[in-house]
Every structure is written in structure tokens, then in C-alpha cells.
Amino acid sequence: MRRFLVVGHRAVTSPEFSLDDLAGAAGRMDILLSAANAALLVAHDIRRDAEADLLLLGPPDPPRLVRILGHRVRSYQPDLRSNAALIRKALEHGSRVEHEVAPGILASKTTFPEALDRLGPAFVYLRQGGKDIRTTAVPADATFVLSDNQDLAPEEERAVLARDALVLGLGPHAVHTDQAIVLVQNELDRRGV
Numbered sequence: 167m168r169r170f171l172v173v174g175h176r177a178v179t180s181p182e183f184s185l186d187d188l189a190g191a192a193g194r195m196d197i198l199l200s201a202a203n204a205a206l207l208v209a210h211d212i213r214r215d216a217e218a219d220l221l222l223l224g225p226p227d228p229p230r231l232v233r234i235l236g237h238r239v240r241s242y243q244p245d246l247r248s249n250a251a252l253i254r255k256a257l258e259h260g261s262r263v264e265h266e267v268a269p270g271i272l273a274s275k276t277t278f279p280e281a282l283d284r285l286g287p288a289f290v291y292l293r294q295g296g297k298d299i300r301t302t303a304v305p306a307d308a309t310f311v312l313s314d315n316q317d318l319a320p321e322e323e324r325a326v327l328a329r330d331a332l333v334l335g336l337g338p339h340a341v342h343t344d345q346a347i348v349l350v351q352n353e354l355d356r357r358g359v
């Protein structure tokens with residue numbers, strides 16, 4: 167199982183956000199949705215061995231964790247607007263107890279450290295300047311931790327490192343979050359793990 171936990175620092179947490187302004191008023195929800203597509207989709211299929219975990223930290227009611235499970239989700243398409251509608255449905259569930267709001271879509275009110283504890287068991291923190299992923303063994307069943315268009319906050323970084331995360335880099339350039347996920351998928355596919 168490959169899990170990708172993406173922190174959306176400004177992603178809104180009201181189910182009323184507009185599907186017409188995902189990059190603006192919805193707090194860069196487009197980054198989270200593109201990251202989920204990179205985690206879950208290949209050209210003509212879904213990656214059943216993958217999970218996209220989106221942590222939404224924007225107003226008005228953070229923190230919210232939306233988990234999309236490749237082996238359970240039904241009719242998941244690349245279209246960002248349709249997938250944003252799934253996020254809106256997930257945001258209607260604000261309880262701390264995780265609930266499956268649609269097949270393969272789990273929602274809860276969950277902090278970043280709680281999300282790490284729920285996911286695990288091993289962590290890879292993707293950070294520019296980290297050890298080259300191409301020459302490093304990656305733990306089985308790892309949760310890969312990424313940020314949106316801003317770096318993890320110092321306390322978030324401390325929480326990941328406190329769980330013995332391996333810090334891996336993907337090359338000299340800072341790439342977009344979805345691009346980083348595709349690079350990881352390709353590397354793991356190439357290794358056949």
C-alpha cells in the first residue's frame with residue numbers, strides 16, 4: 167500500500183465552497199485534488215494499492231482529513247470539479263470519528279499528528295534536498311508526506327521527524343505536489359514494489 171498524505175494549509179473546510187474557484191476562494195483545493203489524481207490514477211485505471219490522504223487546514227472548521235482509498239472508491243475520474251464535489255460531501259461530516267461518506271471516501275476531524283498516527287507505519291517526508299530517492303531503500307507500506315505550495319510549518323516538520331521519517335529528495339528543482347507524487351510512483355513502479 168502506498169499512502170500520500172498532503173497538507174493543504176489554506177484548503178477550506180466548509181462544504182459550501184464553490185466548484186468554480188478551486189484555486190482561489192477554495193484555498194488551493196486544486197493542489198490537493200491534483201495530488202489525489204497523481205496518487206490514485208494511471209491513464210486507464212485506478213491504483214488500487216494507493217491511498218490519497220488530504221489534510222485540509224483552512225477556515226472555517228479545521229482540521230479535516232479526507233482519505234480516498236483506491237481499492238474501494240467507485241467511478242473516480244480525473245475531473246477536478248467532480249472530485250471537489252466528493253470533498254464537499256466529506257466536509258459535511260465534521261465528527262472526530264471517521265465515517266465513510268461514500269464508497270472509499272473517509273472523513274473526520276483529525277489533526278496532523280493524529281493523521282500520522284492513523285496512517286503510518288513508516289514515513290517518508292518528501293523535501294527538496296533530501297537523500298536521493300533513486301539510491302535509497304524505501305520502507306514497505308510507507309506513508310509519503312508532502313505539502314501544498316508552502317513548506318510544512320516547523321511544528322508539522324517536527325511531528326514527522328519525531329516519527330523517524332526518512333527525508334527523501336526527488337531532484338534539484340522544487341516541483342509541484344502532484345509532480346512529486348508521480349515521480350515517487352514511477353520510482354516505486356520501476357522497482358516493482
Ligand SMILES: C[S@@+](CC[C@H](N)C(=O)[O-])C[C@H]1O[C@@H](n2cnc3c(N)ncnc32)[C@H](O)[C@@H]1O
Pocket residue numbers: 291292293294295296311312313314315316317318334335336337338339340341342343346
Ligand atoms: C511546490 S512544493 C512546496 C513549496 C516549495 N518549497 C517551493 O519552493 O515552492 C510541494 C511539495 O512537493 C514536494 N517536493 C517538491 N519538490 C521536491 C523535491 N525536489 N524533492 C522532494 N520533494 C519535493 C514537497 O513535499 C513539497 O512540500
